[in-house]
Amino acid sequence: MTLQVPDYIRSLVPYVPGKPIEETQREYKIKKVVKLASNENPLGPSPKAVAAIRKYLSQLHRYPDASGFGLKQALSASEGVFSQNLVLGNGSNEIIDLLIRTFCVAGESIVIHRAAFVAYQICAQIHGVSTLVAPIDDGLKCNLDALIHLVKSTESVKLVFLANPNNPTGVYLSRSELDRFFREMMLIRGGSVLVVLDDAYGEYITAPDCPNPKEFLKDYPHLVILRTFSKVYGLAGLRVGYGIASAEIVALLEKVRQPFNLSSLALIGAIAALQDREFVEESLKMNQVGMKLWEAKLLAMGVPFWKSQGNFILIDAQAGFGLSGVDLFQKCLTQGVILRPVANYGLAQALRISIGTPAENQRALKVLEKLLKR
Ligand SMILES: Cc1ncc(COP(=O)(O)O)c(C=O)c1O
Numbered sequence: 001m002t003l004q005v006p007d008y009i010r011s012l013v014p015y016v017p018g019k020p021i022e023e024t025q026r027e028y029k030i031k032k033v034v035k036l037a038s039n040e041n042p043l044g045p046s047p048k049a050v051a052a053i054r055k056y057l058s059q060l061h062r063y064p065d066a067s068g069f070g071l072k073q074a075l076s077a078s079e080g081v082f083s084q085n086l087v088l089g090n091g092s093n094e095i096i097d098l099l100i101r102t103f104c105v106a107g108e109s110i111v112i113h114r115a116a117f118v119a120y121q122i123c124a125q126i127h128g129v130s131t132l133v134a135p136i137d138d139g140l141k142c143n144l145d146a147l148i149h150l151v152k153s154t155e156s157v158k159l160v161f162l163a164n165p166n167n168p169t170g171v172y173l174s175r176s177e178l179d180r181f182f183r184e185m186m187l188i189r190g191g192s193v194l195v196v197l198d199d200a201y202g203e204y205i206t207a208p209d210c211p212n213p214k215e216f217l218k219d220y221p222h223l224v225i226l227r228t229f230s231k232v233y234g235l236a237g238l239r240v241g242y243g244i245a246s247a248e249i250v251a252l253l254e255k256v257r258q259p260f261n262l263s264s265l266a267l268i269g270a271i272a273a274l275q276d277r278e279f280v281e282e283s284l285k286m287n288q289v290g291m292k293l294w295e296a297k298l299l300a301m302g303v304p305f306w307k308s309q310g311n312f313i314l315i316d317a318q319a320g321f322g323l324s325g326v327d328l329f330q331k332c333l334t335q336g337v338i339l340r341p342v343a344n345y346g347l348a349q350a351l352r353i354s355i356g357t358p359a360e361n362q363r364a365l366k367v368l369e370k371l372l373k374r
Helices: 021-028 047-059 069-079 092-103 119-126 144-153 175-186 247-256 264-274 277-301 317-321 325-333 358-373
Strands: 086-089 109-113 130-134 157-163 194-198 223-228 241-244 312-316 350-354
Touching: 047 264, 069 086, 069 241, 069 264, 086 092, 086 247, 092 119, 092 157, 092 194, 092 223, 092 241, 092 247, 109 119, 109 144, 119 130, 130 144, 144 157, 144 175, 175 194, 277 312, 277 358, 312 317, 317 325, 317 350, 317 358, 325 350, 325 358
Parallel strands: 109 130, 109 157, 157 194, 194 223
Antiparallel strands: 086 241, 223 241, 312 350
């Protein structure tokens, strides 16, 4: 008997994570492997978070606080919003899923742009929700007019997802571009379409005209901001993310959320990480120095790249090395350097490199320079 499963589940292409270090060590028999593939914090986890987690271990027989009271209080103070405006997720990925489950039914749609973070489309498909894709320009930047047109012309659209800066391109939408976008969105079906601004890399932004998404909360009531502890706080393995939105939106998401979606260690670790300003500052500084190094070296090597506001940089492997992103990835892998091909984002020519420690950056650069000379 054939298993009964919806077509949209059968045809699902699952998320492909960065290749693990251990797997690469095993396959290529290389002891020292450098992973610059998942936009993690190369400095490791926040030491304050690690200490707080250690201290809490004897309490693991207790269920976590299902309301996340302590973390919401801490975030309320750091973000300058009320607790009622915060929803916690098992990584911001869970909130993407939660938003689609809460606001869409099968057959409805979300809108993204080409080369957007793949989780949006995957989460939508899991729930039988279709994804409409707006085009991008030569600089890999979203064509906002085309996106607005898609929303306007399709009644079934319930959600728009925009990451700023975007992963994997690192490019961003400016304050004036987003300002105009939200004004246009207000004119579509009374501003009822939810807009999700994914701020996963917000802490790394250095461009003065790249806005803090909170600037738009008062003008667009149906805005949801996503943030994460996976990047600058160094807690990708702990799985903590959160959303900022109106109390009305948060109350709906809270109905759908599993009560214990964050473990007690995740709650405790995130509170401590928020207070670890020293670690955050050090992480940001390391990223800025590393980004400058990559930009300068790539320029010197004649390898084109897209200027990034994140903790990663996307290079044009085809133009720089005469290789597809996957082929260059494979060649680096044999040298013990894991980078991230992005063909699944429709960018077969490109390869994404996370900014590492100075030693990791040097190692990866050495491998790329050697490949260039051949
Ligand atoms: C744009 C974007 N949003 C969300 C996430 C997911 O982050 P989390 O680890 O909080 O689930 C990522 C992770 O790489 C990302 O790049």
